[in-house]
């Protein structure tokens with residue numbers, strides 16, 4: 324077991340217009356699992372490849388067990404990597420694939436196969452030692468790949484979208500397996516995924532956007548209090564209400580709304596409200612508290628609920644989630660209000676292009692290598 328830390332890493336690919344990583348930092352404690360999420364192209368795989376030693380970063384440190392391993396090749400970093408595609412050796416049978424790492428480490432053939440069987444049992448593939456890997460299903464192949472990664476018996480396991488090529492059911496069974504493996508072996512894990520549900524398997528998640536860490540916290544906390552508008556957009560389902568915070572109150576086209584003390588301080592700020600925390604009132608209720616007049620643009624059913632998209636009287640887009648069956652048709656006018664008007668709302672600094680106070684206005688030149696957003700554990704809100 325070991326700890327893994329990536330510290331203030333910058334990376335620019337040759338000929339790229341912009342850096343893929345801009346001062347990204349992630350720390351994974353011994354036996355802990357951290358997931359990395361972010362939009363496509365945000366630098367997730369680059370971060371993992373730098374940690375694995377498959378890519379040399381432009382600057383920054385990678386520490387395994389507190390030791391700087393920047394100059395060490397992957398095989399000397401006490402870690403192992405598993406990718407989306409299993410990349411099994413087709414000339415070896417199942418046990419031969421899993422025995423590969425112990426063989427490489429110097430174990431004899433019989434001992435290595437014994438070790439392989441142990442890990443095959445762990446991934447529920449007992450009795451399949453002699454099977455041809457090409458004859459296995461995609462899910463079974465990925466189990467072999469996991470057993471092979473575990474059989475290397477390295478301190479840390481780096482997973483790059485490990486289950487994304489599997490269908491929903493197989494993915495769920497791999498998630499269960501990962502939970503079992505963690506209970507049995509407690510490996511230190513850094514996992515890149517674009518699946519926000521999968522990310523919740525980890526104790527905490529890092530949200531990487533444009534090569535910067537916007538937030539590092541448990542996923543439930545990230546949903547509750549996204550650190551930036553960009554994080555909220557990645558999660559989806561938030562309505563953004565622009566305005567200004569003064570003395571703990573958000574002033575906006577909706578009126579005056581109290582904000583949570585830990586959020587944005589005075590200045591231009593966006594309230595991030597979950598769409599299920601909003602409801603529609605008929606226009607007759609105008610003036611009954613904070614809210615905004617809006618016109619329905621479209622409705623989109625999702626399971627037993629319907630997402631209603633509206634345009635507010637200030638031209639802002641809004642989304643409200645209601646039970647299916649509500650009589651809400653395109654063109655109809657309503658007043659959008661908060662379900663609980665007294666609850667403090669979550670406000671973040673308004674850093675959107677064109678806002679009154681862009682948070683990135685003071686962004687350093689790229690080559691100063693200073694992170695703009697705090698990547699610390701449980702950080703909320705931009706630095």
Ligand SMILES: Nc1ncnc2c1ncn2[C@@H]1O[C@H](COP(=O)(O)OP(=O)(O)OP(=O)(O)O)[C@@H](O)[C@H]1O
Pocket residue numbers: 336337339343361362363364365366367368369370517
């Ligand atoms: N070999 C390369 N040469 C040049 N640019 C690259 C290279 N690999 C990645 N990039 C660029 O670096 C940025 C980050 O890419 P990366 O693959 O790390 O993102 P990602 O978050 O893993 O994306 P995805 O979720 O789509 O896999 C992207 O803009 C990508 O186009």
